[in-house]
Each structure stands twice: as C-alpha cells, then as structure tokens.
Amino acid sequence: MKHKKIGILGGTFNPIHIGHLVIAEQALAQLQLDKVYFMPDFIPPHIDAKTAIAAKDRVNMINLAIENNDQFGIEMNEIERGGKSYSYDTMINLKKAHPMNEYYFIIGGDMVSYLPKWYRIKDLLSLVTFVGVDRQGNSHMSKYPVKWIKVPTIAISSTFIRDSIKSNKNIIYLVPDKVLTYIKEHHLYE
Ligand SMILES: Nc1ncnc2c1ncn2[C@@H]1O[C@H](COP(=O)(O)OP(=O)(O)OP(=O)(O)O)[C@@H](O)[C@H]1O
Ligand SMILES: O=C(O)c1ccc[n+]([C@@H]2O[C@H](COP(=O)([O-])O)[C@@H](O)[C@H]2O)c1
Secondary structure, eight states: OOOOEEEEEEEEETTOOOOHHHHHHHHHHTTTOOOEEEOOOBOOOSSSOOOOOOOOHHHHHHHHHHTOOOOOEEEOOHHOOOOOHHHHHHHHHHHHOOOTEEEEEEHHHHHHGGGGSSSSSHHHHTTTEEEEETTTTTTOHHHHHHEEOOOOOOOOOOOHHHHHHHTTOOBBBBBHHHHHHHHHHHTOOO
8 A cells, every 4th residue: 555645724614715735735735745735623622612604604615616626535434423523533534444544633823832732642642743834923833743844924804704704894815616506505604
C-alpha cells in the first residue's frame, strides 16, 4: 500500500465558507498533501456548543463546495459515529482503517492556544501533525508542536456569514455560488 499524506480540516462548517477552502488548498499545495478531507463534526467538543444547523445541511453544503476538486473529499466518520466528536477518537478510527496514511490536522491559529484543553491531546499528537494557519492576530506560541503555514489572512468566519444573513446582508463571494443558492433555497440562518 502506498504511503499517503492526508490533510484533515475538521470543523462545524456552519456553513462552509471560502476561508475553509483557501486554507485547505494552501495546506495541500504547501505541504504536498495527496488529499484534504473536510471533516464535519457531529457535536462540537467545546463546552459552549455552537448552535449548528442539521448535519445533513452542513454535509450537503460541503459537498457542493468541493465537487469540482478531485483533491478535496469529505470525511464522514464523526457524523456517522454520532455523539461528541473528539478528534482523538476519530483519528484512532482513521488510523485503524488506513494505517499507512500520514495525517495532517489543519487548524486555524485561533484554535492553537486551545490545544492543551483537547481530549487526550498527548495521544492525539502521536497520531497527527498539527498544521496551524494564521487567523487574525493569533500568537505562534504553543506548548505543543505545530507546523505553521503562511496563508493570506482571510477574516471570514461562519459566525460572520450567519450574522450577515440574519441582518439581510449580502454574502455573495463569501461562500461558493452553489452554497449560496442552497442557503437561500433552504432558508438557512434566517
Ligand atoms: N478564515 C479562516 N482563516 C483561518 N482558519 C479558519 C478560517 N475559518 C475557519 N478556520 C478554521 O477552520 C476550522 C473549522 O472552522 P469552523 O467550521 O469552526 O468555522 P468558523 O468560521 O471558525 O466557525 P464559527 O464562526 O461558527 O466559530 C477551525 O480550525 C478554524 O479555526
Ligand atoms: O478533541 C477535542 O477535544 C477537540 C476540541 C476542540 C476542537 N476539536 C476539533 O477541532 C476542529 C475545529 O473545531 P471548531 O470548533 O473550530 O469547528 C473540529 O474538528 C473539532 O472537532 C477537537
């Protein structure tokens, strides 16, 4: 079996936006990954869980956003497993299924300072290499090893998209066109 370098971009994707797509593409190119999987969580492991819409809609929007890129895929492990989506549990499953894969877990710079709070972080570090992507003024200080990549900073978040829709503002170009149409047709975030 061929050894593969696989990127994992975990998130709630509520909804997916161009920030996610740009960081996935940059990680793929800069680290010469074979593929990047967008991995929607079922229940985010944070204590203050976000108000995410149904998994089905989040998954449909990811599929619409990545459909033209062969090097992007969707990893459904957390949705299929249900419950709280601890990355350690997920990566144990993925490593068992694909022992030859080398995993790069891509996270926004804002997440890096939060790593010490992740479930079984030390064990998780033996399963993945964390890839940090700068996001509005985060620091590069970390207790744990993080491979930083330089990416043009894009100050877009799913929160911004949801808030814009609620206040009737335009989100054109912030999400792919097909995602925009899906959001409108399904009256999401209104
Ligand atoms: N614009 C961005 N630049 C860099 N990293 C990002 C960006 N948007 C999201 N990320 C990272 O992508 C991963 C998944 O993000 P998530 O789905 O939670 O989106 P979000 O925009 O942070 O959502 P929310 O505003 O709802 O918290 C996280 O590691 C997050 O830090
Ligand atoms: O496993 C954990 O303890 C843990 C704690 C916080 C975040 N994560 C994962 O990090 C990814 C980004 O999280 P979020 O909340 O920014 O969407 C997502 O895949 C989460 O499951 C994982």
